[in-house]
Amino acid sequence: MTHLAAFYDNPDWTLARNVGIFFLAILWFATAFWTFKDARRRIEEPWFIALATLIGLVPPFLGPVIYLFFRPPEYLQDVLERDLEIKAMEERLAQLDQRCPVCRARVEPSYLVCPVCTTRLKQSCASCGQPLEALWQLCPYCAAVVPPVLPVLEDVSEPIRPTRSTRANE
Numbered sequence: 001m002t003h004l005a006a007f008y009d010n011p012d013w014t015l016a017r018n019v020g021i022f023f024l025a026i027l028w029f030a031t032a033f034w035t036f037k038d039a040r041r042r043i044e045e046p047w048f049i050a051l052a053t054l055i056g057l058v059p060p061f062l063g064p065v066i067y068l069f070f071r072p073p074e075y076l077q078d079v080l081e082r083d084l085e086i087k088a089m090e091e092r093l094a095q096l097d098q099r100c101p102v103c104r105a106r107v108e109p110s111y112l113v114c115p116v117c118t119t120r121l122k123q124s125c126a127s128c129g130q131p132l133e134a135l136w137q138l139c140p141y142c143a144a145v146v147p148p149v150l151p152v153l154e155d156v157s158e159p160i161r162p163t164r165s166t167r168a169n170e
C-alpha cells in the first residue's frame with residue numbers, strides 16, 4: 001500500500017495525470033463544440049440548439065453519440081433548397097394549369113375569353129390580334145404599342161354577356 005501511495009505522490013505521475021486531464025477536457029469541449037456546430041446546421045429553433053449543445057457537453061463524450069441518434073436527418077440548407085425546388089415546380093405546373101378567375105374552368109394561355117362563363121381574360125393586340133398579358137406595353141408578336149389605358153381588370157371582374165345583348169337586339 002505504501003508503494004502505491006509513493007507511486008501516486010510521484011511528481012512525474014502528477015504531471016502525466018494533469019496532461020491527460022487537460023487533453024480529455026479539450027476533447028470534451030471539442031466534441032461539445034462539434035455538437036453545437038452540427039445542431040446549428042440542422043435545427044432552426046435556438047432553444048433546441050442550446051439543448052443539443054447541453055447534451056453534447058453532459059454526459060461528456062456520450063452526449064454527442066446520444067445527439068447523433070436524435071438529430072434531424074437533413075441540413076437546413078438542403079431543406080430550404082428542396083422547398084424552393086418544389087415551389088418552382090409548383091409554379092411551372094400552375095403556368096401549365098391556368099384557370100378562369102371567375103368560374104375556375106381550365107383555359108389555355110392563348111384564350112381571350114373564358115369559353116365557359118365568357119369572362120374576358122386578355123386583351124387582344126389591335127394590330128395582329130394575338131392575346132396580350134395585362135402588364136405588356138408592347139405586343140411581342142408584332143411590336144405594336146399596346147394602348148396604356150386598358151380596362152382589363154374591369155373586364156375580368158365583369159363577364160361579357162353576349163346572350164343578353166343578342167336578346168336585346170331581337
Ligand SMILES: [Zn+2]
Nearest residue numbers: 100103114117
Ligand atoms: Zn370562366
Ligand SMILES: [Zn+2]
Nearest residue numbers: 125128139142
Ligand atoms: Zn400584335
